[in-house]
Amino acid sequence: MVKAISLLSGGLDSILATKLVMDQGIDVFAVNFLTIFCTCSRGCKNCLSSKSAADKLGIPLKVFEISKEFMEIVKKPKYGYGSGLNPCIDCRIFMFKKAGKYMEEKGAKFLITGEVLGERPMSQTKRALKIIEEETGLKGLILRPLSAKLLEPTIPEKEGWVDRDKFLAIEGRSRKPQIELAKKLGIDEYPQPAGGCLLTDPAFSNRMKDLMKYNPDFTLEDVKLLRLGRHFRLSPEAKLIVGRDEKENNQLSNLVKEEDVLFQPLNGRGPLGIGKGIFNEELIQLSSSIIARYCDENLNQVEILCKKGNSFKVLVNPAKEELILKLRI
Numbered sequence: 001m002v003k004a005i006s007l008l009s010g011g012l013d014s015i016l017a018t019k020l021v022m023d024q025g026i027d028v029f030a031v032n033f034l035t036i037f038c039t040c041s042r043g044c045k046n047c048l049s050s051k052s053a054a055d056k057l058g059i060p061l062k063v064f065e066i067s068k069e070f071m072e073i074v075k076k077p078k079y080g081y082g083s084g085l086n087p088c089i090d091c092r093i094f095m096f097k098k099a100g101k102y103m104e105e106k107g108a109k110f111l112i113t114g115e116v117l118g119e120r121p122m123s124q125t126k127r128a129l130k131i132i133e134e135e136t137g138l139k140g141l142i143l144r145p146l147s148a149k150l151l152e153p154t155i156p157e158k159e160g161w162v163d164r165d166k167f168l169a170i171e172g173r174s175r176k177p178q179i180e181l182a183k184k185l186g187i188d189e190y191p192q193p194a195g196g197c198l199l200t201d202p203a204f205s206n207r208m209k210d211l212m213k214y215n216p217d218f219t220l221e222d223v224k225l226l227r228l229g230r231h232f233r234l235s236p237e238a239k240l241i242v243g244r245d246e247k248e249n250n251q252l253s254n255l256v257k258e259e260d261v262l263f264q265p266l267n268g269r270g271p272l273g274i275g276k277g278i279f280n281e282e283l284i285q286l287s288s289s290i291i292a293r294y295c296d297e298n299l300n301q302v303e304i305l306c307k308k309g310n311s312f313k314v315l316v317n318p319a320k321e322e323l324i325l326k327l328r329i
Contacts, residue, residue, distance in 0.1 A: 010049025
């Protein structure tokens with residue numbers, strides 16, 4: 001039996017592409033790539049959507065955690081960024097290379113992907129697909145069943161391992177053809193479309209750009225903090241992170257390092273704050289006033305406990321809204 005590797009995100013496109021190939025008697029193994037930038041990876045070790053899809057399809061799933069390697073691509077992508085800080089073409093090249101190695105390990109003959117021509121403006125144009133195949137050395141081995149009839153025949157089609165006539169010619173961003181196909185194939189459970197990468201989110205991208213500018217040697221821990229709270233750039237050497245709710249306060253408290261400044265209100269309910277970088281007395285006062293701005297009680301003055309080695313207290317007025325808007329990332 002011919003084997004193939006499917007890049008299974010768990011979305012409708014990847015489910016349909018995998019199913020179309022499986023129905024032709026191909027033995028399919030699924031792979032998924034998890035990074036710190038995945039919207040599904042808030043502490044989970046597996047992408048829940050891909051795991052659910054693999055279980056329903058009845059195929060094994062291999063998850064690769066690639067955050068450390070992928071961070072180098074984010075810092076300097078060969079093919080640039082999309083609308084945010086998303087290096088989509090470089091990302092696809094990286095993942096296909098990984099999948100290609102796994103293909104060799106499993107003795108598989110080709111890869112399957114749910115990509116649809118023209119669905120994504122950066123990575124799913126004919127030019128982008130050609131670049132990806134050339135850069136990965138997988139020319140002719142990447143099968144895209146949903147748009148196959150709009151693309152050059154692949155090796156699996158030429159060799160007769162799969163029947164090209166059973167694939168489709170879907171193009172563009174409309175999901176109607178996929179939804180109709182799902183009904184035809186008896187697939188009635190699939191996630192609604194959503195951005196799967198935080199790097200396409202404008203707010204997160206701004207935080208990431210700030211981190212790359214002021215801390216180019218950032219770590220995974222620094223990126224984890226970008227997913228939490230409100231962020232304020234106080235100086236080139238100092239940043240404040242303020243929790244938005246009790247859950248985030250607890251998460252932030254677990255991420256405080258010895259060199260950080262911890263801020264907590266004493267005479268009112270409010271957020272926890274972490275100061276990262278170099279803080280002088282002026283910046284401690286400024287950070288405390290920002291913390292005071294988000295306290296629940298409408299107090300004219302708020303007492304803030306500051307901890308960095310020793311603990312001390314400061315009494316401040318809540319920061320004005322104009323200052324908040326100016327400093328917030």
